[in-house]
Amino acid sequence: MKNNFFLLTGVLILFSNCAVIRPGEAGVKQTLGKFSDKVITQGTVVYNPFISKVLKESTQTNNINLVMSLPSKEGLSVDAEISILYRLEQNKIPSVLRNLGQDYEDIITSVFRSASSDVCAKFFAKDMHSGMRADIEREIKLKMDENLEKQADGIELISVLMKRIRLPLGLSNSIEQRLQAEQDAMRMEFVIQQAKLEAERKIIDAEGERDAQIILATGLTPDIIKIKSIDAFNKLSISPNSKIIITDGKTPMLINANE
Structure with missing residues (x-):
């Protein structure tokens, strides 16, 4: 029994004199208040607890x-x-x-x-x-x-x-109001730009229609009008639907076509 007691006491003293350095740690031994320059990394360190101790510090972030x-x-x-x-x-x-x-x-x-x-x-x-x-x-x-x-x-x-x-x-609040004002200004600028583009589109459409009318009016000579009238009467004559055709009694021309 006495031997077992001394054995157990020795084991406890041995373990009390050990320090375990884990991953992410580093240990520095301090003996009688003086730090050692040697840095201990992973492992077990044995020291004299009466005059020394081991300080463990994290090396992680x-x-x-x-x-x-x-x-x-x-x-x-x-x-x-x-x-x-x-x-x-x-x-x-x-x-x-x-x-x-x-x-x-x-x-x-x-x-x-x-x-x-x-x-x-x-x-x-x-x-x-x-x-x-x-x-x-x-x-x-x-x-x-x-x-x-x-x-x-x-x-x-x-x-x-x-x-x-x-x-x-x-x-x-001032910053939020300024940002809101900037957003409103950007939105208004976008609306104005869209309105300008729409106005330009309408002008282009109107100019195109005007040019088309000018071209059409220039090309409608009396001879062209007669040919168009004959084509129209031909199409009407072959149509299966009943119809009434009114002319001036002379030629298959539209009434008042000469005017």
Whole structure:
């Protein structure tokens, strides 16, 4: 029984001295407060729990979500939901822990607040809700990279995303009214263009009909009229229907054809 007790105690002590590094993680051993430069990847690490410990950090892409008010060039406050995507460079994790500690996300958040205030103050509020949003995100990221390099080397910023922007109510209504006015103007321009095209079509039709009448009148000589009259009488004569043909008694001509 005594041997079993010591065996069990030894096993428990052995397992308490082990740390498991899983995929997507990296470990750094800290001995008497000093961080090792060696980064431990996947596997099991044995350490002395009385003087050492193993700090495990994620090497995957991490996301910091923030909801805050951003200043604009005209002095307005714009509510925004922000995502900061970052990851730790595996070989530089000891540097990050030495300079920033395990609360490095707080440092990233503080750097973002400073950078976003500086950058957004150069843009109008409407710019944050337009195609210039990507330019604002890019400038904030560049500003953050510059500030983080002064703090510690090893944090890789992937992107800064302004996911949701809520403009002040008065400005939002003004933008909607302007967009509605632009749509109304475009619609009116389309209606006017259609009316012009319809008017041009009617003029072309009228000119064509006029030209046709002129051509027809020019070509109707007395001889042509006689030939047309004879053709008409011939067609009437072979028609099976009963009919009455009235002439002047001289030639098969229409009455008053000479006039």
